[in-house]
Amino acid sequence: MVATVVVRKDTYRDSVTLMKISSKVAQLKGVRQAAVVMATPLNKQLLGDIGLLTDEGERAGPTDLVIALDAEDESMSSAVSEVDSLLSAREYVEAEEILPRTLDSALRMMPDANLVMISVPGNFAKREALRALRKGLNVFLFSSNVPIEEELELKKLASEKDLLLMGPDCGTAIINGVVLGFGNIVNQGSIGVVSASGTGLQQISTLIDREGLGVSQAIGTGGNDLSEKVGGIMMTKGIRLLEQDEKTRAIVLVSKPPDPQVTERILEAADCCKKPVVVNFIGVENNSIGKKGFITATTLEDAARTVCALVQGKRPRKTIFDIARKRIMSIVESESSGLSSTQRYVRGLFSGGTLCYEAVAVLAPLIGDAYSNTPLKREYKLEDVNVSKEHTCIDMGSEEFTVGRPHPMIDFTLRRRRLAQEARDPETAVIMLDVVLGYGANPDPSAELVAPIAEAKTIAEQDGRYLSFVASVIGTAKDPQDLRRQERKLKQAGVVVMPSNAQAARIAALVATRGAIEERLFV
Amino acid sequence: MSGKAHVFDKKLKVVNIGVRTFAEDLEKQGVEVVHVDWSPPAGGDIEIAKLLEKLEEGR
Amino acid sequence: MSSEEKEFFRSSMLIRPLRLVAISIGSIACKRLNQERIGQVHSVFRRVFNVLTPENRLICVVRRDVQRGPINVVTNLPQWISMTSIGVRENYEVLKVGGSITVENDVLVISTRNAKEWKPQKEFQADLLTAEQIRDNLRLVKEAACSHGSFSGLGQLIECLGDRRSARLVRGALNPFARKALPHISKLMKAIREGCSPNIRTSAKRLIGLGPGLTPSADDMLSGLMTSLAVMTKNLGINANLASRANKEIASCVPGRTTLISQEFLTLAADGEASEPILELIERIMTGRPEKAEKAAIDVLAIGDPSGTDVMLGILLGSNLALNEAIHRAKPFKILPLL
Numbered sequence: 015m016v017a018t019v020v021v022r023k024d025t026y027r028d029s030v031t032l033m034k035i036s037s038k039v040a041q042l043k044g045v046r047q048a049a050v051v052m053a054t055p056l057n058k059q060l061l062g063d064i065g066l067l068t069d070e071g072e073r074a075g076p077t078d079l080v081i082a083l084d085a086e087d088e089s090m091s092s093a094v095s096e097v098d099s100l101l102s103a104r105e106y107v108e109a110e111e112i113l114p115r116t117l118d119s120a121l122r123m124m125p126d127a128n129l130v131m132i133s134v135p136g137n138f139a140k141r142e143a144l145r146a147l148r149k150g151l152n153v154f155l156f157s158s159n160v161p162i163e164e165e166l167e168l169k170k171l172a173s174e175k176d177l178l179l180m181g182p183d184c185g186t187a188i189i190n191g192v193v194l195g196f197g198n199i200v201n202q203g204s205i206g207v208v209s210a211s212g213t214g215l216q217q218i219s220t221l222i223d224r225e226g227l228g229v230s231q232a233i234g235t236g237g238n239d240l241s242e243k244v245g246g247i248m249m250t251k252g253i254r255l256l257e258q259d260e261k262t263r264a265i266v267l268v269s270k271p272p273d274p275q276v277t278e279r280i281l282e283a284a285d286c287c288k289k290p291v292v293v294n295f296i297g298v299e300n301n302s303i304g305k306k307g308f309i310t311a312t313t314l315e316d317a318a319r320t321v322c323a324l325v326q327g328k329r330p331r332k333t334i335f336d337i338a339r340k341r342i343m344s345i346v347e348s349e350s351s352g353l354s355s356t357q358r359y360v361r362g363l364f365s366g367g368t369l370c371y372e373a374v375a376v377l378a379p380l381i382g383d384a385y386s387n388t389p390l391k392r393e394y395k396l397e398d399v400n401v402s403k404e405h406t407c408i409d410m411g412s413e414e415f416t417v418g419r420p421h422p423m424i425d426f427t428l429r430r431r432r433l434a435q436e437a438r439d440p441e442t443a444v445i446m447l448d449v450v451l452g453y454g455a456n457p458d459p460s461a462e463l464v465a466p467i468a469e470a471k472t473i474a475e476q477d478g479r480y481l482s483f484v485a486s487v488i489g490t491a492k493d494p495q496d497l498r499r500q501e502r503k504l505k506q507a508g509v510v511v512m513p514s515n516a517q518a519a520r521i522a523a524l525v526a527t528r529g530a531i532e533e534r535l536f537v
Numbered sequence: 538m539s540g541k542a543h544v545f546d547k548k549l550k551v552v553n554i555g556v557r558t559f560a561e562d563l564e565k566q567g568v569e570v571v572h573v574d575w576s577p578p579a580g581g582d583i584e585i586a587k588l589l590e591k592l593e594e595g596r
Numbered sequence: 597m598s599s600e601e602k603e604f605f606r607s608s609m610l611i612r613p614l615r616l617v618a619i620s621i622g623s624i625a626c627k628r629l630n631q632e633r634i635g636q637v638h639s640v641f642r643r644v645f646n647v648l649t650p651e652n653r654l655i656c657v658v659r660r661d662v663q664r665g666p667i668n669v670v671t672n673l674p675q676w677i678s679m680t681s682i683g684v685r686e687n688y689e690v691l692k693v694g695g696s697i698t699v700e701n702d703v704l705v706i707s708t709r710n711a712k713e714w715k716p717q718k719e720f721q722a723d724l725l726t727a728e729q730i731r732d733n734l735r736l737v738k739e740a741a742c743s744h745g746s747f748s749g750l751g752q753l754i755e756c757l758g759d760r761r762s763a764r765l766v767r768g769a770l771n772p773f774a775r776k777a778l779p780h781i782s783k784l785m786k787a788i789r790e791g792c793s794p795n796i797r798t799s800a801k802r803l804i805g806l807g808p809g810l811t812p813s814a815d816d817m818l819s820g821l822m823t824s825l826a827v828m829t830k831n832l833g834i835n836a837n838l839a840s841r842a843n844k845e846i847a848s849c850v851p852g853r854t855t856l857i858s859q860e861f862l863t864l865a866a867d868g869e870a871s872e873p874i875l876e877l878i879e880r881i882m883t884g885r886p887e888k889a890e891k892a893a894i895d896v897l898a899i900g901d902p903s904g905t906d907v908m909l910g911i912l913l914g915s916n917l918a919l920n921e922a923i924h925r926a927k928p929f930k931i932l933p934l935l
Contacts, residue, residue, distance in 0.1 A: 124552065
């Protein structure tokens with residue numbers, strides 16, 4: 015007869031559990047007698063009475079759980095290990111699973127998940143994305159600073175498995191009417207978008223919404239998809255998916271001009287596509303790609319309006335301005351009449367990189383190349399990103415400004431500071447802004463801008479100058495910030511509000527030149 | 538398990554790893570989401586993390 | 597639970613902190629919650645987690661499906677979620693911050709703003725049944741226990757109650773705890789009737805801490821005994837000293853002899869404090885129709901911790917004693933016909 019006591023210090027199990035353990039232990043092979051009790055003085059006495067008390071049991075205290083066994087010699091060790099496993103058995107769902115710490119435990123909670131959103135630091139992104147793809151899940155990869163080789167590897171795998179890998183560095187997507195990451199609440203409809211640019215996607219989707227139409231799916235590919243190395247894997251895939259999607263009737267592609275080889279590949283895919291495709295490689299002139307039989311657009315606005323026209327069976331038209339020429343020129347007159355002779359330049363302060371790029375592209379034929387941290391031409395890269403030179407457009411969402419800070423779409427600190435700086439510069443004629451709404455953006459951007467704009471105008475006024483402000487608001491009335499309210503607030507602050515980034519750039523050029531480029535513009 | 542077109546037809550069910558506000562925004566839109574309280578593997582040590590990765594891939 | 601509620605809990609648990617709402621707070625828990633530093637998490641179970649205060653007392657934070665009680669904070673955590681799975685761990689700090697209880701800052705926040713204080717009614721002289729009716733109810737309650745009870749501890753002795761012949765038959769088949777406890781229970785009841793403090797203490801020391809269960813079986817029996825004595829004494833108009841002496845002496849023997857959780861329940865019971873089903877059963881025995889008494893009995897038997905069956909044994913013992921006292925010694929109590 016062997017008696018052994020398994021003591022668990024400070025162990026608490028409820029009585030139901032203790033009873034279950036008790037009956038299971040008593041039934042184990044070779045166990046003659048068993049007791050499962052808290053080691054109170056009387057219980058220890060009782061164990062002694064029935065011959066189950068050992069020294070270890072004697073040493074236990076009232077807060078200790080004691081499991082005493084009398085078993086045949088050969089059966090003892092297996093009985094003890096069985097007891098051990100009974101005690102450590104996770105009878106209940108453990109904390110790890112409800113507040114999961116890994117993809118695996120999250121999937122135990124939600125076995126039918128179909129998308130994983132990843133926003134971890136870039137050097138850990140591949141690991142997480144790989145896991146998700148291996149589990150057959152689509153991925154939205156917000157993380158940036160992922161090495162290009164890793165991006166390629168991930169996209170190849172995604173392509174093999176017929177999955178979406180949106181990113182790296184993808185900030186926006188709209189899948190099944192759900193906004194992923196940043197993005198606006200837009201109508202659901204029949205226009206599919208595949209975009210390598212986040213704010214580009216936002217501008218296009220909101221303009222489609224303004225036309226009264228809607229988006230079926232808006233797939234983000236991440237900023238590096240159309241680079242030479244990656245070769246446009248996701249954009250190509252996106253085109254194919256939208257081609258197969260029943261709800262999609264027309265497709266828009268958005269990107270900054272890609273590598274020439276990649277351009278070819280994308281255009282091939284667009285050409286093969288049975289559905290009409292509008293290609294918007296921002297700033298690229300029409301004639302270089304228009305001949306392949308799909309439609310091109312140089313601005314985001316044109317792309318949006320063109321695809322809408324296609325869906326409605328109308329003829330696409332290019333937009334210069336929405337309101338009549340006369341009205342435009344009268345606005346230009348009142349904005350430029352107060353300019354002093356030193357004021358000559360447009361200064362654009364952007365939160366969206368693509369919007370900055372588009373502004374530079376729109377301004378170029380009108381007033382010449384602008385300096386930028388994301389210029390069209392290499393020669394026009396700003397030496398010191400903190401000091402404007404001549405016409406300048408700054409992407410304040412780029413690395414130099416965002417390390418260790420929230421993005422300018424949310425935090426306006428740096429933009430406000432730069433605003434004041436430009437106001438003090440006697441050569442600044444017009445300040446141009448993009449105001450982005452929707453998920454992930456500042457809860458009330460116009461409220462944040464009203465005071466700094468007033469201050470800036472005052473700084474200029476005290477110096478005998480009039481400072482003009484031009485802006486476009488990227489959003490919809492359905493966004494929490496409410497497009498109409500934002501536009502109204504800005505107008506009340508004396509800002510000229512245009513319906514798109516492209517139109518804002520054009521009117522800024524008119525104001526800076528005091529209307530001199532009118533003929534060139536209204537061709 | 539194939540993804541793709543099935544995503545376009547089905548209800549989105551999302552696992553969010555990383556920034557919490559993304560999960561919150563999805564909830565606001567009525568989407569079923571599980572948020573993963575992510576912390577870097579190997580205590581943030583990149584070298585060890587890379588080794589872990591290699592081990593996983595060896596499987 | 598509706599599917600919307602399910603969704604609420606599903607998604608709101610994923611983001612720290614988990615926010616719960618306290619629905620009811622026992623009056624003693626209310627007092628213990630009236631300080632900035634409430635205590636530390638002592639133990640975590642499926643339906644409850646216990647908080648140990650600086651004064652070494654307990655507060656039980658419980659799930660929606662757990663009864664109201666003097667030290668219970670009943671929350672809206674639904675019964676399909678285990679308390680062990682919401683991230684609460686032993687030794688976590690529990691604080692009072694504004695109108696909320698926080699656990700380890702951002703693991704759990706329980707809003708107490710709209711919670712109702714639970715202070716049970718324990719006076720029901722106006723609705724007393726006749727002595728016969730009360731005895732009938734006790735018989736019904738005992739039968740319910742024999743049919744639905746769990747007999748791994750002292751509860752097995754219920755079958756022995758009031759019937760000497762069957763007691764002898766059962767004794768052979770008693771589990772070691774019940775067998776060991778039996779003589780001491782008899783001695784205890786005798787000592788209480790005689791008002792003999794030293795004997796009460798001697799017997800109590802032979803019972804406290806004995807038996808299986810997170811709260812030892814004999815402790816649960818003693819809790820039922822003490823609560824029923826305290827409540828029935830008042831309502832049946834018998835000598836108040838009887839119950840108060842018995843409870844005081846038993847309570848004085850508790851420290852060091854049992855687990856901390858059991859100690860808390862015993863101390864509360866000595867003051868006539870117990871959870872809602874237990875108090876409800878005692879009330880129904882004295883004032884309720886037979887089917888109500890039976891239903892109340894089944895509700896008590898369903899309690900896991902403390903063991904309902906063991907508590908029931910104590911209630912039956914206490915009630916019998918109190919009733920006998922009332923019939924033979926007390927001034928005659930009001931006899932009301934059953935409506």
